[in-house]
Amino acid sequence: MMSFVEIRRRLWHGTVDHLDAPLFFITVAIMGVGLATVFSATYDSQNRLMSQFINMAVAMTLMWGVAQVPPQKLMRFAVPLYVIGVVLLILVFLFGIKVNGARRWLNIGITRIQPSEIMKLAMPLMLAWYFHKYEAALKWRHYAVAALLLMIPFGLVAKQPDLGTAILIGAAGFYVLFFAGLQWKVILGLAAAGAAAAPVLWNFLHDYQKKRILTLVDPTSDPLGSGYHIIQATIAIGSGGTMGKGWLQGTQTHLEFIPEKHTDFIFAVYSEEWGLAGNAVLLVLYLLLIGRGMMIAANASTLFGRLLAGSITLSLFTYAFINMGMVSGIMPVVGVPLPFMSYGGTALVTLCTGLGILMSIQTHRMLVKK
């Protein structure tokens, strides 16, 4: 017979053993800030505090669940997940539902899914698995194959078109290649080639994408059209000042001047109400999160763990950087939510699954050591 204390102890450990405390608490802190901001952003119309809270709870539960799965088992999902993802993307390409001129959704009977979301994790998982598999005898052709594996979903998503997600998927894959040791001269060569090809690629961009980039250069060129979002968001941030206008006091927010204020542009709401001080706090929280992720990657016991953790961590950074950069007017407008802040369940699920993987890599390493 186990004592009551013993049962409680086991239960406790069963629950928390695979949670990484720093990751967990930093995330909870950002989510707390996010909830307060979602509350403010949706205060005047339909309040979304509760539903975002439920989204977070579900995502955290999923994170906890994923954290229980050892990396070795995660590896088994790599190929099937990638293949399913690619197949679904092809199906989207063929039969997808067109919304606002983009084919991103697939109707699977009960609900609509966005397969590109799966790819955000399936991509690094696949490439990390691939490099791990050939760890002992990595040759240049492995990089070539990896690059091909990267290009297929990237191309399919970019074609939808969903440039934001394609960039995120591409980045996640590239980070694996980078950490796997892709030579500097290749990276620099690719960058140079990319720069050289930019004028050509420009022609492949859709008009609205071109417009977004042009708008970034000069938002006032189209103040009521595509420049409007950036102008209003920038006004919100700038008028926030050092200390902000105070929670629920942002005029840009509450008089509906900020577009998409509870989703992609939530940072403008936060920044208006909390000012430079609030922005500093948020940047530090993200830095802590990324730092912890990097520590996990550095200490991971397998190549798979290292590459996957590194890629997920840098992806988190990429999300945050692109979003804040776009809202503050130094990046073109692409549909990238701010991690743990923006309203929406899908992004939270993906992000928390990623965190779960990081925790799994961290906690199972320790168990192995024991």
Added chain:
Amino acid sequence: MRRRHHDDFHHQDGDLERFRFRLGFAAVAVLLAFLLLFARFVWLQVFQHEYYTTRAEGNRISLVPIVPNRGLIVDRNGVVLARNYSAFTLELTPSKVHDLETTIDALAELIEIQAKDRKRFKKLMEESKNFESIPIRTRLTEKEVAIVAANRYRFPGVEVKARLFRQYPLGESGSHALGYIGRVNDRDLERIELAEQSPNYKGTDHFGKSGLEQKYEFHLHGQTGYEEVEVDAGGRAVRILSRTAPVSGNNLTLTLDSKLQKVVEQAFGERRGALVAIEPESGGVLALVSMPAFDPNLFVDGIRSEDWDAYNTNPDKPMLNRAIYGAYPPGSTFKPFMALAALETGKRTPQQAISDPGYFNFGGHQFRDDKKGGHGIVDMYKSIVHSCDTYYYVLANDLGIDGISNFMAPLGFGQRSGIDIEGESEGVLPSQAWKKKRFKKPEQQKWYAGETISIGIGQGYNAYTMLQLAQATSTVANNGVMFRPHIVKYITDTKTGERTMIEPEPMRILPYKQQNIDVIKKGLVGVIKEGTGARAFAGAEYEAAGKTGTAQVYSLKGETYQAGKVKERLRDHALFMAYAPADKPKIALAVIVENGGFGAQSAAPIARMVFDYYLLGKLPKGAAEEDAAALEADE
């Protein structure tokens, strides 16, 4: 190469080291990227903070103008001539309405929108800017307001607005003096800009178009108030932050007597013509009548095209202000002024007489008198009382054309009087210089002495407005003290109650000898007592002074003029100038009845009615009747 690759990828420790190096590299990149973001935030939130605060405030705060109440116009006795009333209008802002036709059709299913409303809307739309709110229906009933309000969500860009409308309670009466207001057009905007009133006219959509409404626009308008309103991105007002109340426009109190005005209009009946009555001691206009008149109420919310066409195609030209724009030969009403000129220049004494054979020969041409065989021995008094043409033919010749024009100009003949409404015509005071300017061909530019002769009896080139004739009459009645005629007595500042009097000082004092003036006055009294005006003023309880006149419309060649045989439009114009009471004049006037025949026949009876009302308070029973018997009287 291959060898090195081989080594790099096979040494586990080396791999780990390189991974950690790359991780470090990534960490630095992350830090730099976040520093970049932070720098951007510092730039926006510290250095550009003020700029963006202004932008945010500009977003948030909208200044909504509050249009002030337009000043009232009341007559000398406080009778309201122009006021405002509040009514609901249904308005559309074309730039906010997706499909105008469909929207109007849908609205027409809710409330009555007639074809004429649509027409007017189209006309207004052409004259307005796209973002202005334009009325499609005015004067909505309470029920209609409720119906539209309940359906408002269906119609973006459609609004029910409470607006103040101008109303002229007396309708057509006095319309040529009052003028009217209409929607602001480009020309009005220029005037507003010129007067540096643009900020004050934000939100104002009406502007004085003619008459006093035009002349005193900037007094009547008032000071626009503002509401600072917090608006959301959709432009909807969220709350009012502050309010600066508008200041109502200043009220105008006129010298005009609306009852007298009405009496005159009634006296005219269906006839065309004009009358200007002036208070000699102040220059205040007591009545300014131009017949037919128009209804200024029709213009207020945009005149319907039918009404506009009706006014414009009417051969009687109701929009024409005959009193100040119509220039007519004064006929015999000019004689008293000629007589005064003779005395003042010393060309005649009152006693100096001529023997009138019934004609005057000059340059091989015979200028005939009305009376066959002539008036016999005629001195100045008789020349006025019996309107002896020959006396004035000779006099005109003696004075010479420039002698005449030099004397008449200071009296206001051929000059704009400067009355406080727009649209005065100068008339024609002929002189050598005038003719030179008027004609192009050298042979036409020369003044011929023969042309001076008929000027003496008020025919020929000369043409004056009733305003000028009334002013000259008033000046003589006032012994040479001349006032600028004005319709507004004083302007009342609605805020302070302070009154600003208009022109209380004489404009000019003509240095006439009182004995000379008295001669003329005596002659004018004689006209009423025993001369051409005697029939019209038979039994009057006051002593009046006046002179009849007839302006030729149809040139007769040797035939005797018989009014009945000439078509109505070719009949002569009947004129009359007069003042009363003769010893202490309270009212001076000039009247013309177009195609009225002889002055004694149709103009003098109107003057009688005016004096009877103004001096005795007697109201006429109807239009002044033409005195057929006066046909025989001398003119």
